[in-house]
Amino acid sequence: MNKIILFLKSIWRANPKTIYFNFKYLPWQQAIHFPIWVSSNTVLHKTKGEISINTGLKTGMIRIGYGNIGLFDKKRSRTIWEVSGTVIFEGNTDIGHGSKIVVGQNGVLSFGKNFSITAESTLVAFKKITFGDDCLISWDVLFMDTDFHPIMNANTEILNPPSEIVIGKSVWIGCRSVILKGSTIPDGCIIAANSLVSKKLTGENQIFGSQSLHVIKQNIQWSKYE
8 A cells, every 4th residue: 555655646746637637537446557647738627527448458558748749839838638528548549749639518539549649639529539540640630520609590400510520540630631520531541731621531541632632642551650
């Protein structure tokens, strides 16, 4: 017991947010492993809802707000956590510094194994956003499955409800892209920088790009690892 207390004290001195976050969301048997590390620059706006980790636990396997992308001022780059719904982790996850995670009360955000955001991207899930395994998200990418403000017809029927976003396995999304509600990106695809996705794409292992989102290359392969 003394060793556990000393361990907790050392983590608290290093970063109390990590202790708070793990014991807020996880049962004791999981929290004591500290599978989630939360950087001191992370702003915890809302810590409601629930977190599920559907894999074996390792200390620091999920990292929120870390990294050091030279394009941004790391000291002033603040990660935002504003969650009222459900966040699911299937394995190792790296949410880079300055990223914003927003999940509404009825929203679900699911990360596949070996997911990573380099920095400064935003995920807004009010219905459901799902990522497959081995996805890589560059900086300044926006995912949003809702329009926030309802548009209604003459009968007050909502014309623009939230709609699920599905990202396949081994998908790489380039910087400053926008992924809107109802989008599907198939396995093995690359979305070129500054692209707009607002529909279901078809065809695996392709490069899609530009605002008109046409196919640039087919039968491609890429790797997260050098």
